[in-house]
Amino acid sequence: MSLPKTKLSTVECYDAWSNTYDSDGNILQLLDDDAFDEIVQSLFNSNQYENKQKLCCELGCGTGRNTIKVLNTGWCMIAIDVSASMMEKAQERVKQIQKNHDVSISWIIHDLNSNDELSIDESSVDAIISTLVIEHIASLDHFFKVIHRLLKKTNDSWAFITAMHPNMYRAGSQAGFIDETTGQKLCGVSFDHSIEDIIQAATKSNLILIKYTEKAVENDQHANQLGSRAKKWIGTVIHASFLFKLQNK
Numbered sequence: 001m002s003l004p005k006t007k008l009s010t011v012e013c014y015d016a017w018s019n020t021y022d023s024d025g026n027i028l029q030l031l032d033d034d035a036f037d038e039i040v041q042s043l044f045n046s047n048q049y050e051n052k053q054k055l056c057c058e059l060g061c062g063t064g065r066n067t068i069k070v071l072n073t074g075w076c077m078i079a080i081d082v083s084a085s086m087m088e089k090a091q092e093r094v095k096q097i098q099k100n101h102d103v104s105i106s107w108i109i110h111d112l113n114s115n116d117e118l119s120i121d122e123s124s125v126d127a128i129i130s131t132l133v134i135e136h137i138a139s140l141d142h143f144f145k146v147i148h149r150l151l152k153k154t155n156d157s158w159a160f161i162t163a164m165h166p167n168m169y170r171a172g173s174q175a176g177f178i179d180e181t182t183g184q185k186l187c188g189v190s191f192d193h194s195i196e197d198i199i200q201a202a203t204k205s206n207l208i209l210i211k212y213t214e215k216a217v218e219n220d221q222h223a224n225q226l227g228s229r230a231k232k233w234i235g236t237v238i239h240a241s242f243l244f245k246l247q248n249k
Contacts, residue, residue, distance in 0.1 A: 005176065005187045010136045011111070013188035014062075014083035017177045021086065022063050024177055027226040029065065031215045031239040032131050032162050036066060039211060039243055040129070040160045044073040054126040057150055059112060060133030064090025067105070068097055070129070076104040078120060082111045113138045118146065125150045128159040135164050135175055135190045140201035148205040148246070157246040159207060165214065165240045166194055168233075195240060207244035215239040 008016070022029075047054050054075050061067050061079035067090050070077055081087045087107060094105060110118055112133070128147050137143045151157040164175065169192045176187030199209055216237040217223050223230040 005185045007187055010188035011082045013186055015085040016186060018085035018089055025227045025229050027230045028132060028164055028239055030226050035162055035241040039241060044070055044075060047074055056127045057125045059130035061090050062086050064093035066131055068093050071103040078106045080108045080110050084109055120150055122149050123152050126152055131162040134161060136188060140197060144202045144205040151246050153248055159244045162241040165238050167236055168238050202244050206247045208247045210245050211243040213241045
């Protein structure tokens with residue numbers, strides 16, 4: 001039986017979640033790590049063999065799970081999040097890798113649903129990543145317009161987006177956590193975006209889908225690897241990832 005949900009603003013939810021976000025057994029994070037490694041890790045690694053300094057913008061850096069992966073390949077980064085508490089966790093992670101090598105990163109607190117323009121130059125970014133964020137985006141058209149504005153207008157520019165698959169949302173699940181002190185399930189504001197709507201909105205901003213991947217909890221063995229929360233999703237696609245490239249007119 002699922003717990004009743006207490007709705008918070010997205011920033012309130014993630015501020016409260018920040019202390020346990022990396023340790024509460026979120027199976028989507030594990031599938032998300034697999035998708036990152038399979039689809040874009042090689043794109044970041046290729047920079048190690050080039051002399052050019054490249055810049056990645058992360059829309060929704062959270063606790064820095066992917067931030068440090070990118071920095072470890074030598075890319076520069078701009079990390080953006082709506083939650084100061086989540087970003088503090090990311091900054092702690094980055095400080096750990098700074099003990100071993102220099103990194104170049106800027107931090108911006110920003111609400112991606114806001115009409116306020118991001119303080120980043122137009123056409124200045126080589127790549128954009130945004131993982132498990134799009135569920136909280138009210139307007140897909142606005143989101144992809146931001147991505148298009150930031151990306152350099154070259155054939156090498158790309159964006160990697162991941163999402164909780166609509167199967168989960170329609171089964172009553174959404175991003176949130178159980179508050180250990182109250183036992184309540186706390187959730188932010190989520191939107192049920194279909195796969196088709198995401199691709200269509202990206203296409204409107206001249207972002208062409210290069211690769212689409214779905215991940216499911218495959219069987220009992222896979223569920224055991226992911227953790228106890230995976231059992232109920234055996235046989236169900238719960239994660240989606242999109243690699244887009246900019247199409248220049």
